[in-house]
Amino acid sequence: MGNRVGIEGSIAASEAVRLANTDVVAAYPITPQTHIVEHLSEFVNNGELDAEFIPVESEHSAMSVCIGSSAAGARTFTCTSSQGLALMSEIVYIAPVLRLPIVMVLANRSLSSPLSIWNDHTDVMSIRDCGWIQVFVENGQETFDHVLWAFRVGEDRRVLHPVIVNMDGFILTHTIEPVELLDQETVDEFLPPYEPLFRLHPDKPVTMGCFAMPNLYTETKKAQDEALKGTMPTILKGWKEFGDLTGRYYNPIETYEAEDAEVLLVTMGSFGGTACAAVDMMREKGKAVGVIKIRLWRPFPFDAFRKAAEHVRALVVIDRATSYGGPGGPVAAELRAALYGEEKQPPVINFIAGLAGRDVAPQDFERMADQAFEGTAKTRQEDYQIYGVRE
Amino acid sequence: MAKPEDELTWQDLEIGFVVTEPGNARCYRTGDWKSLKPILDKERCVHCGLCYIYCPDMSYALDAEGFFIVDLNYCKGCGICAQECPTKAITMVPEEEE
Numbered sequence: 001m002g003n004r005v006g007i008e009g010s011i012a013a014s015e016a017v018r019l020a021n022t023d024v025v026a027a028y029p030i031t032p033q034t035h036i037v038e039h040l041s042e043f044v045n046n047g048e049l050d051a052e053f054i055p056v057e058s059e060h061s062a063m064s065v066c067i068g069s070s071a072a073g074a075r076t077f078t079c080t081s082s083q084g085l086a087l088m089s090e091i092v093y094i095a096p097v098l099r100l101p102i103v104m105v106l107a108n109r110s111l112s113s114p115l116s117i118w119n120d121h122t123d124v125m126s127i128r129d130c131g132w133i134q135v136f137v138e139n140g141q142e143t144f145d146h147v148l149w150a151f152r153v154g155e156d157r158r159v160l161h162p163v164i165v166n167m168d169g170f171i172l173t174h175t176i177e178p179v180e181l182l183d184q185e186t187v188d189e190f191l192p193p194y195e196p197l198f199r200l201h202p203d204k205p206v207t208m209g210c211f212a213m214p215n216l217y218t219e220t221k222k223a224q225d226e227a228l229k230g231t232m233p234t235i236l237k238g239w240k241e242f243g244d245l246t247g248r249y250y251n252p253i254e255t256y257e258a259e260d261a262e263v264l265l266v267t268m269g270s271f272g273g274t275a276c277a278a279v280d281m282m283r284e285k286g287k288a289v290g291v292i293k294i295r296l297w298r299p300f301p302f303d304a305f306r307k308a309a310e311h312v313r314a315l316v317v318i319d320r321a322t323s324y325g326g327p328g329g330p331v332a333a334e335l336r337a338a339l340y341g342e343e344k345q346p347p348v349i350n351f352i353a354g355l356a357g358r359d360v361a362p363q364d365f366e367r368m369a370d371q372a373f374e375g376t377a378k379t380r381q382e383d384y385q386i387y388g389v390r391e
Numbered sequence: 392m393a394k395p396e397d398e399l400t401w402q403d404l405e406i407g408f409v410v411t412e413p414g415n416a417r418c419y420r421t422g423d424w425k426s427l428k429p430i431l432d433k434e435r436c437v438h439c440g441l442c443y444i445y446c447p448d449m450s451y452a453l454d455a456e457g458f459f460i461v462d463l464n465y466c467k468g469c470g471i472c473a474q475e476c477p478t479k480a481i482t483m484v485p486e487e488e489e
Contacts, residue, residue: 099407160406198409207410213419215397220408222401 002180002246009140009172010035012179013079013105013165016147018049019187023074026054026065030084031117032169033107037079059084063091063102070100070162071208073199075151078102081169082109082123089127095162096131097224098208101154101194102162103147104132108269108320109169110356118357119169121268121320124297125330131228133163133235134298136269140177143167145248148182148191153238155194159231166297168270170357182246190245229299252301253308254293257283261290263372264309265365266317268294268331271354275318278365289369294331302338309335310344314372314379318351318360318387328352328384336381347379353387364388417465421448425468427483429461435480442472442481 007015013036017025025044027037043049052069056062062078070076080088085106095102110116111123124134133154137143143165150163167173182190198206212220235252243249256276258264265275272293282289292308292315309315319329327333332350339345351368354360368387371377377385394403396418405411429442436458443451443459450465451472461472473481 097408197406198411205413207413208407210408210410212408213396216399216404219399219401219404223404223408226401227406 002182002186004178004180006176007140007179008035008174008176009143009167010107010174011039012140012144012181013147013167014039014043015181016144017077017103018043019182019184020075020077020148020151020191021193022049022051022077022151024052024054024066024069024076025078026056026062026069026076027078027080028056028059028062028084030059030081032109032119032173033079033081033084033105035173036105036107040077059088060091063088063095066102066104067091067095067098067100068200070095070102071098071200073194073196073201075155075194076100076102077104079105079107081107082111082117085123086111086126089130092127092130092132094209096228097220099160099197099227100162101151101160103150103154103165104162105143105147105165105167107169107173108166116356117169119171119270119320120355120357121166122322122355124164124166125321125323128298128330131161131224132298133159133161133228133231133296134166135163135296136166136294137172138270138272138293139172140175140179141248142250143172144179144181145242145246145250148187149238149242149250151194152191152242153231153235156234156238157195157197158234160197161228161231166269171270180246186245190242232299232301235296235299250295251304252294252296253304254295255308256291256293258290258292258308260288262288262313263369264290264292264312264315265369266292266294266309266315266331266335268297269320271318271320271360274360274362275365278362278369281362282366282369287369287373300334300338305335305338306342309339309346310342312346314375315346315348316351316368316372317348318353318365318368319384320352320354322352322386327381332384333381349377349379350384351387352384358388360387420464421467422462422464425466426486427468427470428463428466428486429468429470429472429481430484431458431460432480432482433458435478437478437480439477441475441477445471445475447471
């Protein structure tokens with residue numbers, strides 16, 4: 001079925017876009033997303049992908065083009081990072097309201113200032129409430145799989161939502177790993193052609209992106225919220241079907257050594273793999289530690305998270321972004337809220353770590369977990385530690 | 392739209408809030424924005440149609456007698472018609488005074 005090759009995460013992403021028979025790619029190159037867009041432009045130039053490649057002059061235009069092409073019924077892809085996402089953000093919020101199933105790979109990178117090209121999650125957290133389906137991947141294989149899954153789920157009539165696939169910049173985009181590519185036949189079986197519900201076409205004119213007065217805006221926001229929450233069954237079905245086809249099954253919340261754990265590390269993205277290595281190391285020393293990996297960030301899988309988390313003595317949540325002057329890490333803040341008022345409410349120790357590509361090694365995860373075992377860390381809503389900062 | 396906007400629930404809205412019927416901007420009556428309304432003196436009117444041409448809301452329409460008559464459901468009371476009328480046949484008056 002598939003061909004196992006050693007390729008960069010960026011190349012895995014663009015291979016998936018090619019196999020998806022994407023109609024339109026509109027993107028502006030920015031580190032560390034550049035290899036994805038470069039590779040896609042080569043595919044189009046070499047005739048390996050029959051798509052319109054639109055080399056826009058900015059990310060604001062990239063997303064505007066994506067909205068136009070998706071509204072016309074084209075399967076549409078873009079990718080960006082950091083400052084590019086910030087420039088694009090005005091338009092990012094519009095796509096889910098118009099229910100346009102654009103797929104975007106976000107090569108996560110810190111936001112300026114200070115200028116940094118390296119990885120953390122400050123970019124995606126700046127658009128946390130944009131209304132897209134948002135997933136995080138942990139390696140090249142998951143990137144490849146999730147681009148295909150994103151088109152399949154996003155374009156489903158029960159979903160019709162844009163999807164962001166978050167892959168950690170450099171750590172995933174620039175690492176060469178073994179990735180099993182799917183052949184065209186298998187991809188075609190999984191991913192039928194996009195049949196939009198509404199499209200901009202002269203034969204049946206419609207208005208998209210219209211104005212709403214105060215007497216309707218509230219109703220549109222309720223409908224938007226319910227629509228995004230309502231995507232969950234199809235998201236799960238998409239992963240199930242992908243698993244049945246490829247043997248690779250995914251879930252909104254994934255765990256490692258969690259069942260008998262007393263302390264759980266909670267991660268998103270590429271931290272997951274390192275945290276698992278840390279758990280192996282700690283288990284050998286007799287420490288009952290496990291990992292919760294949050295794959296699905298929006299819509300947030302509250303029930304699955306509580307089910308995975310509620311039995312432990314403490315949760316150690318590692319964020320790669322800060323809500324300045326607020327509750328610390330956005331993930332920890334959300335998880336504390338998810339547990340609030342529950343019968344079993346393990347305390348959440350929050351670390352901000354790995355900012356702008358600073359390495360977080362298995363030993364670092366062990367030090368964080370040790371604080372949970374010692375029971376010394378403060379765990380109120382506003383308590384967090386910036387891990388490894390020089391005092 | 393089947394229902395007036397004020398009665399639409401969130402479930403009534405089209406997916407993506409797409410508007411599928413053309414021309415429904417007419418459902419939104421902007422006439423209640425105005426404080427002044429145009430009054431036509433038919434004795435002075437020369438049927439030139441400049442009021443019709445200049446009206447930014449296309450609120451004027453030709454009637455059977457050949458006069459351009461404003462539709463007060465849409466006139467916002469800007470007064471451009473009165474300003475442009477070459478015979479001063481149109482005057483703007485406060486709406487409450489008839």
